[in-house]
Amino acid sequence: MDEIHPRAIAGPTCLACGRAVAPGARFCGACGTKLTGSGVLKSGVDPVGAKIVLFGTIGWALISMLFASGFGITAAWVQESVIIFAIFLPWLLVLLVAVQLIGTLFNSKTHRWRIGSPGPWLLLLVTVTWFLIMNLVSSYVMIDPFTAILLVLFPSIGLAGACVVLTVGSVQGLWKTPSAPGIVRMAVVLIPLPIAATALFVLLEDDAPLRARFEASESAMVEKVQHFESSGSESSYDSSLVGLYDVEAVYRHSGCVILQTMRGIDETGGFAYCPGRPPADPELEHLKDQWWIYRSWH
Numbered sequence: 001m002d003e004i005h006p007r008a009i010a011g012p013t014c015l016a017c018g019r020a021v022a023p024g025a026r027f028c029g030a031c032g033t034k035l036t037g038s039g040v041l042k043s044g045v046d047p048v049g050a051k052i053v054l055f056g057t058i059g060w061a062l063i064s065m066l067f068a069s070g071f072g073i074t075a076a077w078v079q080e081s082v083i084i085f086a087i088f089l090p091w092l093l094v095l096l097v098a099v100q101l102i103g104t105l106f107n108s109k110t111h112r113w114r115i116g117s118p119g120p121w122l123l124l125l126v127t128v129t130w131f132l133i134m135n136l137v138s139s140y141v142m143i144d145p146f147t148a149i150l151l152v153l154f155p156s157i158g159l160a161g162a163c164v165v166l167t168v169g170s171v172q173g174l175w176k177t178p179s180a181p182g183i184v185r186m187a188v189v190l191i192p193l194p195i196a197a198t199a200l201f202v203l204l205e206d207d208a209p210l211r212a213r214f215e216a217s218e219s220a221m222v223e224k225v226q227h228f229e230s231s232g233s234e235s236s237y238d239s240s241l242v243g244l245y246d247v248e249a250v251y252r253h254s255g256c257v258i259l260q261t262m263r264g265i266d267e268t269g270g271f272a273y274c275p276g277r278p279p280a281d282p283e284l285e286h287l288k289d290q291w292w293i294y295r296s297w298h
Helices: 047-067 075-105 119-138 145-176 180-190 192-205 208-231
Strands: 240-242 245-247 249-253 256-263 267-273 284-288 291-297
Touching: 047 075, 047 119, 047 145, 075 119, 075 240, 075 245, 119 145, 119 180, 119 192, 119 208, 145 180, 145 192, 192 208, 208 240, 208 245, 208 249, 208 256, 208 267, 208 284, 208 291, 245 256, 256 291
Parallel strands: none
Antiparallel strands: 240 245, 249 256, 256 267, 267 291, 284 291
């Protein structure tokens, strides 16, 4: 595996993009890469680091797909995971293609990127992945708090930190050596995350990811409720895939039929079918028609 070693600028030339730089320049005017006072390239992103970022992003996405709903491995959980994986497969292939391109975009003999430093474009790929996974996580009624910390909080903080670091570096380079490529680089760093975060906030205001997933599952859930009511049972704890949700249990609560999709240590969540009067239970939040969202902390 090739490693990047600092080399003296020859020409003088930026070793990140191959463009000529002014003698004594601290930043490349073409790509904004920082240069030391002695004229040695200070590379922000090397191919090994870039691949680690992409593989880490793919790994986090896969873990989120598998365990956002919990850690109980059942046949229904496997079915749900396969469906989610199939939905996200096109984007995962994009990330894998990006991993392969890293090797072709870096010239191991000259230690130069054939394009400008890929840092901003890596950040863009990670941001899009973050946006997609956040929508997936939000499509569940609720997730375990510990899982939320690992899959949502820490990755979000890390992404925001990377955005800040790259933005500061881009601003410094643009301030010292204004250029059109530098502006593009800063825009690619600065714009995607705020747009993604704003879009996610707007979608979550109306529970759009959850509503979309429920709409795709509603007919199967109606059949599940009808089958349960015709059985005359008070509860059923056989896990099964209902639409796009792994329903762990079905039981009666406050005059409604609960389809439980999540159970943690102190919390339970799912969907409630309430055919009679609107329930006064504070644990129920209206979703549509006779369907309610059930969230219970105990």
